[in-house]
Amino acid sequence: MTSSAQMIGWAHTRFGKLDAPDVETLMAEVATAAVADAGLDTGDIDFIAAGVYGHGFSDQSFHAALVGAGSPELAQVPAVRVENACATGSAALFTALDAVAAGRARAALVIGAEKMTAVTGDVAAASLLSACHRPTELKYGSFAAVFGELARRYADRYGDQRLALARIASKNHRNGLSNPYAHLHKDFSVEFCATESPQNPMVAPPLLRTDCSLISDGAAALVVTTPDLARNARRSVSWLARNQANDHMAIDARPDPLAFEGARRAFLGALSSAGLDLTDLDMLETHDCFTQAELLQYEAFGLAEPGKAGELLAEGRTERDGMLPVNVSGGLKAKGHPIGATGVSQHVMAAMQLVGEAGDMQLPRVDRAAVFNMGGVAVANYASIMAVTR
Numbered sequence: 001m002t003s004s005a006q007m008i009g010w011a012h013t014r015f016g017k018l019d020a021p022d023v024e025t026l027m028a029e030v031a032t033a034a035v036a037d038a039g040l041d042t043g044d045i046d047f048i049a050a051g052v053y054g055h056g057f058s059d060q061s062f063h064a065a066l067v068g069a070g071s072p073e074l075a076q077v078p079a080v081r082v083e084n085a086c087a088t089g090s091a092a093l094f095t096a097l098d099a100v101a102a103g104r105a106r107a108a109l110v111i112g113a114e115k116m117t118a119v120t121g122d123v124a125a126a127s128l129l130s131a132c133h134r135p136t137e138l139k140y141g142s143f144a145a146v147f148g149e150l151a152r153r154y155a156d157r158y159g160d161q162r163l164a165l166a167r168i169a170s171k172n173h174r175n176g177l178s179n180p181y182a183h184l185h186k187d188f189s190v191e192f193c194a195t196e197s198p199q200n201p202m203v204a205p206p207l208l209r210t211d212c213s214l215i216s217d218g219a220a221a222l223v224v225t226t227p228d229l230a231r232n233a234r235r236s237v238s239w240l241a242r243n244q245a246n247d248h249m250a251i252d253a254r255p256d257p258l259a260f261e262g263a264r265r266a267f268l269g270a271l272s273s274a275g276l277d278l279t280d281l282d283m284l285e286t287h288d289c290f291t292q293a294e295l296l297q298y299e300a301f302g303l304a305e306p307g308k309a310g311e312l313l314a315e316g317r318t319e320r321d322g323m324l325p326v327n328v329s330g331g332l333k334a335k336g337h338p339i340g341a342t343g344v345s346q347h348v349m350a351a352m353q354l355v356g357e358a359g360d361m362q363l364p365r366v367d368r369a370a371v372f373n374m375g376g377v378a379v380a381n382y383a384s385i386m387a388v389t390r
Contacts, residue, residue, distance in 0.1 A: 004100070004101055004226070004227055005096075005097045005100040005101060005108075005224040005225065005226065005227075005238075005239070006224065006225060006226075006227060006230040006233075006236040006237060006238045006389055007222050007223065007224050007236065007237040007238075007347070007351055007386075008038045008039070008040075008223055008224075008225055008229070008230050008233035008234075008235070008236045008237075009034050009035065009036070009037035009038025009039065009040070009222065009223040009233070010034050010037055010038075010220070010221060010222040010223070010348045010351060010352075011029075011030040011031075011033035011034040011037055011220070011221045011222075012030065012181050012218075012219075012220045012221075012345060012348055013026060013029050013030060013181070013218050013219045013220070014180070014181050014182075014183075014218065015181055015182065015183040015214075015216045015217070015218035015335055015336030015337075015338055015341070015345075016183040016184075016214075016216055016217065016218070016336060017117045017216075017217060018115075018117070018217040018218065020115065020217060021115075021118075022058065022060065022115055022118075023052055023058060023060065023063060023066060023113050023114065023115050023219075023340075024060070024066045024069055024070040025070060026113040026114075026115060026217065026218065026219035027050065027066060027067055027070050027071075027111050027113045027219055027221075028070030028071050029219060030111060030113075030219045030220060030221035031067055031070065031071045031074060031109065031111055031221055032071050032073070032074075033221070034109060034111075034221035034222055034223050035109060035223060037223075038107075038223040038225070038233060039232065039233055039234060040107060040223065040225075040229075042071070042073040042074055042077075043073075044106075044107045044229075045074065045077050045107050045108070045109045045223075046077060046078070046105045046106060046107060046108070047077065047078055047079075047096060047099045047100075047104065047105035047107075047108040047109070048064065048067055048074065048077050048078070048079035048080070048108070048109045048110075048111070049079070049080055049082055049092040049093070049095040049096040049099070049108065049109075049110050049111075050063050050064045050066070050067055050079060050080070050081045050082070050092060050110075050111045050112075050113075050340075051081075051082050051083070051088040051089045051090075051091060051092030051093075051110070051111065051112040051113070051340040051341075051343065051344065052081060052083065052088065052112075052113055052114060052340040053083055053085065053086075053088050053114055053127075053339035053340045054083065054340075055083075055127045055130050056119065056123055056124075056126060056127030056130070057114065057115060057116055057118070057119055057123075057124070057127055058115060058118070062081070063081040064079040064080050064081035065079065067079055067109075067111060074109070077109075080095065082095050083340075084375045084380045085131040085339075085375030085376045085379065085380060086131060086287070086289060086337070086339050086342060086373070086374060086375045086376065087287075087343055087373045087374055087375030087380045087381070087382050088112065088339055088340045088342075088343065088375065089110075089112035089220070089339075089340055089341055089342050089343025089344035089345065089346070089347075089373065090343030090344075090346075090347070090371075090373040090382035090384075091343070091375070091380070091382070092110050092111070092112060092340075092343070092344065093110045093112075093222070093224075093343060093344060093347060094242065094244060094382060096108035096109075096110045096224050097224055097239070097242065100224055100225065100226055106225060106226045106229055107223060107224075107225045107226075107229055108223070108224050108225070109221060109222075109223055110221060110222050110223070110224065110344055111219065111220075111221040111344070112219065112220050112221070112338075112340045112341040112342065112343060112344035112345065113218070113219035113220075113338065113340050113341050114216075114217065114218065114219075114338035114339045114340040114341055115217050115338075116215045116216060116217055116338055116339070117215060117216070117217050118217075121215075124215055125142050125143070128142070128143040129141075129142060129143050131143060131375065131376045132146055132249075132376065132377065133249045133250035133251075133253075135250075136250045136252060136253075137250065137251070142204060144203050144204035144207060144212055144290065145204040146251065146377055147204065147207060147289070147290040147292050147293060147377070148203075148204030148205055148206065148207045148292075149251075150251070150257060150258060150292055150296070150377070151165070151206050151207055151211075151290075151292040152205070152206060153257065153258060154258055154292065154295075154296070155206065157258070157307065158306075158307035159307075161292075161295065161309075161310055162194050162206065163190070163194055163310065163314075164295060164309060164310035164313050164314075165193070165194075165207075165211055165291040165292060165295065166190045166191075166192075166193035166194035166210070166291075167190055167193075167313040167314070168288065168291040168294050168295060168313065168333075169188065169193040169210040169211060169291050169333060170188055170189060170190045170192075170193045171313075171318065171319060171326075171327070172288060172294075172327050172330050172331040172333035172334050173186060173187060173188045173193075173210075173330065173333065173334045174187055175320065175327060175328050175329065175330045175331070175334065175361070176329070176330025176331075176333070176334025176335055177330075177334075178328075178330075178359070178360035178361045179329050179330045179334070179335055179360075179361055180359065180360075181218075181329075181335065181345075182329070182330045182334050182335045182336065183214045183216045183218075183334065183335060183336030184214060184330075184334050184336070185334075186334075188210055192210070193208070193210040193211075196208055207290060207291070207292065210291075211290055211291040211292065212289075212290055213288065213289045213290065213331075213332040213333050213336070213337040214332075214333075214334075214336045214337055215337075216336030216337055216338045217338055218336060218338035218341045218345070219338070219341050220341045220344040220345040220348050221344065222344060222347060222348055222351070230389065235355045235388070235389075235390060236388075236389040236390060237350075237351045237354050237355065237386055237387070237388055237389060238386065238387055238388075238389045239384055239385065239386055240273075240274035240276070240368065240385040240386065240387050241270045241271070241272075241273035241274035241384075241385045242270055242273075242382070242383065242384045242385070243265075243266050243267075243269040243270035243273060243382075243383050244266060244380070244381065244382050244383075245262045245263075245265035245266035245269060245381045246262055246379060246380055246381065247260075247261055247262030247263075247378060247379055247381070248379070249376060249379050251377050257377075258296060258306075259300065259306075260296045260297060260299070260300035260378045261300070261378075262374075262378050262379065262380075262381045263296075263297055263300045263301070263372065263374060263378045263381045264300040264301065264302075265381070266372070266381035266382060266383040267297075267300065267301045267370070267372055267381075267383040268301065268302065269383070270370075270383035270384065270385050271370075271383075271385060273385075274385040276368065276385065278301070278302060278303065278324065280368055281324055281368050281369070281370050281385075282324075282325075282353075282363065282365065282366040282367055282368055282369060283324070283325045283326075283328060283350070283353055283363060283366055283369045283370070284301075284324055284325070284326045284327070284369070284370045284371075284372065285326075285327060285328075285329060285331070285346040285347075285349050285350050285369070285370070285371045285372070286326060286327060286331070286370075286371075286372045287332065287342075287346075287372055287373050287374045288327060288331040288332050288333050289332050289337060289374075291333070293374075293378075294326070294327070294331070295309045295310075295313075296309075296378075297372065298312055298318070300378075301372075303317075303318070303324065320363065325363060328349075328353070328358075328361055328363060329345075329346075329349040329361060335349075342373060343371075343373040343382065346371045346373055347371055347384065347386070349361075350369035350370075350371050350384075350386050351369075351386065353366040353369055354366050354367075354369055354386060354387065354388040355388055367387060367388070368385065368386070368387050369385075369386045369387075370383065370384065370385055370386070371383065371384040371386065
C-alpha cells in the first residue's frame with residue numbers, strides 16, 4: 001500500500017525515567033510542539049490518533065481525550081486511541097494515514113506515549129506479559145522469557161548465538177551514544193554483552209540484561225497532511241509504501257516460530273509495493289525489543305539466510321558504515337521502549353535522517369529509509385518505506 005500523506009513535523013521527548021508524572025503530561029510536551037514544527041496552528045488539525053498501551057501502567061484510561069486535557073486547544077478535535085501491543089505507535093500512525101488517504105482529514109496529529117517507570121518491576125512485568133497469549137504462554141513467566149525460549153530454540157537448531165546477540169547489543173548501545181533522546185548513553189563492548197556478570201545478569205536464559213530493551217517513559221508526535229498542505233511546509237517526508245501483516249498470537253500455533261513469517265510478509269510486502277529491494281535501502285530502524293528479535297528479523301527480511309545472521313553481524317554489515325545500517329538511533333535497546341511511543345519514535349528517527357536533521361546520528365546519505373515495528377512476538381507487524389519529498 002502506498003500513501004499520499006506526507007509527514008511535515010514532529011517532536012520527541014528524551015526517553016528514560018522522566019519527571020513527568022503521567023501520560024497526559026508526556027503527550028502535552030509533544031502535541032503542540034509537533035504542530036508548531038509542522039508550521040501549522042492547532043486549528044489546522046482535524047484528526048488525532050493517540051497510541052498508548054496502558055494495561056496496568058496507570059489507572060487512567062480514555063487516552064484519546066487526554067490529549068485535549070493536556071493541550072486544551074486540541075480538546076475539540078476528533079480523537080481516537082489505538083492499542084496494538086508494542087506496535088501501538090505504528091498502529092496510531094497508520095490510522096492517521098488512512099484518515100488522510102480517505103479524505104476524512106487534511107492534517108492529522110499522531111502521538112505515542114507511555115509512562116512505565118511509575119510502577120514496580122513486578123507490575124511492569126505482568127503488564128508486558130499481557131502482550132502474549134496468556135493461555136499458552138503464561139507458563140514462561142515473563143515477556144522476556146518468551147524471547148528467551150525463541151533464543152533457546154534457535155541455539156538448539158543453529159548453534160550457540162551468544163556472540164551474535166552480543167554484537168547486536170554492543171552495536172545498538174554504541175549507536176545510542178549519538179542520540180540525545182536515548183534512555184541510556186553507555187558504550188558496552190561485545191565482550192561485556194556476551195558475558196554473564198553481576199553487572200550483566202541473566203534475565204531470561206539465555207538472554208542477559210544487555211539483550212533486553214529498557215523500561216522507559218517518553219513520548220513522540222508527528223503531523224501528517226495531504227500533499228497540498230505539505231507543499232507549504234519547510235520539509236516533508238513521504239511513504240513509498242507501507243504494509244501491515246499479522247500472525248498467530250501464540251508462537252506454537254505457527255508452523256515455525258523462528259521464521260517470523262508475519263514480519264517477513266509485512267516488510268517484503270512493503271518493499272515490493274515500493275518496487276524496491278534491500279539494496280535500495282539506506283537505513284533500517286527495526287524493533288529490537290530483544291537482541292533475539294533483531295537477529296530473527298535479519299533472516300525474515302532476507303538480509304541473511306536462516307541460521308546465518310551471526311555471519312552478517314561478524315562481517316559488520318549492519319553497522320553505521322555497513323551495507324545496511326540498522327538502528328543508528330540506538331534502537332529500543334539503547335533509546336528505550338516506552339511502548340506507545342516506540343513506533344512513532346522510529347518514524348521520527350527515520351524522517352530526521354531523510355531530511356538531514358539527525359545531528360550526530362546523521363548518516364552521510366539517506367534517500368530511502370525503512371521502519372519495522374511489531375506488536376507481541378511478531379504478531380502485529382508494520383513496515384514503512386520512506387523517502388524525502390523535499
